[in-house]
Amino acid sequence: MAATTALTVNYTRIQTLTLYFQHCRSKRWINLKTVNRRSPFCRSLQRHAATVVSGTELARQIHKEVQSDIAKLVAQGNRRPHLSVILVGNDHASHTYVRNKTRAASLLGMSSSTIFRPSSVSQEEMLELIDKFNRDRSISGLLVQLPLPEHINERAICNAVAPEKDVDGFHIVNTGKLCLDQRCMVPATAAAVWEIIRRTGIETVGKNVLVVGRSKNVGMPIAMLLHSDRNHERPGGDATVIMAHRCTPLPRLKELASLADIVIAAAGVPHLITADMVKEGAAVIDVGINRMQDPVTGKLRLVGDVDFEAVKEKAGFITPVPGGVGPMTIAMVMKNTVTAAKNAPTY
Amino acid sequence: MAATTALTVNYTRIQTLTLYFQHCRSKRWINLKTVNRRSPFCRSLQRHAATVVSGTELARQIHKEVQSDIAKLVAQGNRRPHLSVILVGNDHASHTYVRNKTRAASLLGMSSSTIFRPSSVSQEEMLELIDKFNRDRSISGLLVQLPLPEHINERAICNAVAPEKDVDGFHIVNTGKLCLDQRCMVPATAAAVWEIIRRTGIETVGKNVLVVGRSKNVGMPIAMLLHSDRNHERPGGDATVIMAHRCTPLPRLKELASLADIVIAAAGVPHLITADMVKEGAAVIDVGINRMQDPVTGKLRLVGDVDFEAVKEKAGFITPVPGGVGPMTIAMVMKNTVTAAKNAPTY
Numbered sequence: 005m006a007a008t009t010a011l012t013v014n015y016t017r018i019q020t021l022t023l024y025f026q027h028c029r030s031k032r033w034i035n036l037k038t039v040n041r042r043s044p045f046c047r048s049l050q051r052h053a054a055t056v057v058s059g060t061e062l063a064r065q066i067h068k069e070v071q072s073d074i075a076k077l078v079a080q081g082n083r084r085p086h087l088s089v090i091l092v093g094n095d096h097a098s099h100t101y102v103r104n105k106t107r108a109a110s111l112l113g114m115s116s117s118t119i120f121r122p123s124s125v126s127q128e129e130m131l132e133l134i135d136k137f138n139r140d141r142s143i144s145g146l147l148v149q150l151p152l153p154e155h156i157n158e159r160a161i162c163n164a165v166a167p168e169k170d171v172d173g174f175h176i177v178n179t180g181k182l183c184l185d186q187r188c189m190v191p192a193t194a195a196a197v198w199e200i201i202r203r204t205g206i207e208t209v210g211k212n213v214l215v216v217g218r219s220k221n222v223g224m225p226i227a228m229l230l231h232s233d234r235n236h237e238r239p240g241g242d243a244t245v246i247m248a249h250r251c252t253p254l255p256r257l258k259e260l261a262s263l264a265d266i267v268i269a270a271a272g273v274p275h276l277i278t279a280d281m282v283k284e285g286a287a288v289i290d291v292g293i294n295r296m297q298d299p300v301t302g303k304l305r306l307v308g309d310v311d312f313e314a315v316k317e318k319a320g321f322i323t324p325v326p327g328g329v330g331p332m333t334i335a336m337v338m339k340n341t342v343t344a345a346k347n348a349p350t351y
Numbered sequence: 352m353a354a355t356t357a358l359t360v361n362y363t364r365i366q367t368l369t370l371y372f373q374h375c376r377s378k379r380w381i382n383l384k385t386v387n388r389r390s391p392f393c394r395s396l397q398r399h400a401a402t403v404v405s406g407t408e409l410a411r412q413i414h415k416e417v418q419s420d421i422a423k424l425v426a427q428g429n430r431r432p433h434l435s436v437i438l439v440g441n442d443h444a445s446h447t448y449v450r451n452k453t454r455a456a457s458l459l460g461m462s463s464s465t466i467f468r469p470s471s472v473s474q475e476e477m478l479e480l481i482d483k484f485n486r487d488r489s490i491s492g493l494l495v496q497l498p499l500p501e502h503i504n505e506r507a508i509c510n511a512v513a514p515e516k517d518v519d520g521f522h523i524v525n526t527g528k529l530c531l532d533q534r535c536m537v538p539a540t541a542a543a544v545w546e547i548i549r550r551t552g553i554e555t556v557g558k559n560v561l562v563v564g565r566s567k568n569v570g571m572p573i574a575m576l577l578h579s580d581r582n583h584e585r586p587g588g589d590a591t592v593i594m595a596h597r598c599t600p601l602p603r604l605k606e607l608a609s610l611a612d613i614v615i616a617a618a619g620v621p622h623l624i625t626a627d628m629v630k631e632g633a634a635v636i637d638v639g640i641n642r643m644q645d646p647v648t649g650k651l652r653l654v655g656d657v658d659f660e661a662v663k664e665k666a667g668f669i670t671p672v673p674g675g676v677g678p679m680t681i682a683m684v685m686k687n688t689v690t691a692a693k694n695a696p697t698y
Binding site for chain 2: 176178228
């Protein structure tokens, strides 16, 4: 039994291996000493689990670059970049996200401020506040933490933030630019997935990418980045991209996943992507952040959209949750803020 | 031989049919009288070729609706809708396209005007002209025929047209709205493909759609329309969408096409989609307009991206070239112009 789980091999590629398994079945183990270690069989037998891509580690790289950029900006006589966040209501997760962003800003040598408003705030007051911040030259980047209370039109709020300060990349002009392959503020989570792929050296040109989830802040922009032309103003991944979502029947999702060199899971469904779906050696990037109660301890814990432990044994690369896309997303907000500061008119 | 091409059947579904074929092979024909006509075999043997979807016919439907909308608008005391076109240079195809549009406008009871400029026109003059037309309340819809000479920045021109008069749907705000599933001016060719699918009754929800070609005016907006949520402000097709393009290797394209319930060919490659790629019964929509010299007559003729004659024998629905997406595209420009007239402020 132990041997069976440890050996994840491609049966179709190495068909004769089946014979060896059948030979060993009665013993329930395989003695590696009896196999020629230089043969392809042996390399398969010794196959390691996926490389776990640490988002925390990659974020550290980006943090260093951001710090160096800030130092240069300040040395050139510019103001220190400043991130302003507007936070409405008492949602626990929103408060945590905002705290993580402002903490990162301060660690990297950026100043930041958080403006709290009660959930009873009116849309007019929000628009006035945003307008004031848009005109304030000491503010480089401005973000309004979503979700907002139901009586506020989120789209109107996103479109009110000046596009050049819109470090979340949610303004309609930034969406338009993204989809037309122009340089723009890319939504942080999509930018995080892009950087993970690039910095891990995962090839995208001509590859099959399955994006599961079509949200306007995550799935859609990821599909835009990955399918578009690498020679355009904002370079794309030149991959064949499959956009799947809740209307994709599960058997069809499995079929498409089995063809994918890269699977990006951004559906918000715990453990949607299982080991039987994934192609051997594929890169699996888990964007899901689902809070689930541990059946043993009763505590809440974060799980992704990928069945990490099982998929790890089959994939070539995999990102964990937590510690994968999450820290990279925060790093990309920081990078966007410095970009905003660089693009700001000097005066 | 004749029997072989006339009988396009699903060999995997009706396996025993193979035996019948083997029996008949020596004769090279099948006598239908020897088969029970009520059996499923017979229904397969009598299978008809694809329904050829006439874009000309569907365009006629839309023309009638547009005419009725114009009559209502005018009866309500509004100005008659007016389409203005700016045409730069002497490109033959561009002149033909513009003539087709203004002719359609006049047939439907819209007024129109074409402003010609030499290819030496400056970007400044173009921008001034567009600005004048934007402010002119007698103009409902305005389009600048593309392509423009190289010294003019097409993007700057597209973004200069007022979004509410932008009947081509090329303004960045219309792109942003399209990608965020908001009501907007949809690029006419993408809107044409959408209407063909809708009016032919082809199901999209949960289906597999392959879009071949990722141009910003055709492939990309088609993918946006078809993958998005049917319950959003601008309803989408809720399909699983595969975005393929020149970087998709041909064997991979074949593999993906064989999974597709709907194939939309918008690559600009003559006869790219062949019968061996297409799934039996699939809907095949040909957006390609390629001018090719006839090897026999030496004359130029239009061919699509689909090998029409061969694919027709296997598909469930197919659009021809010419007479498919082309006339529907013009109809959608007319529809967009009436929408612009409806949305214009009354005064």
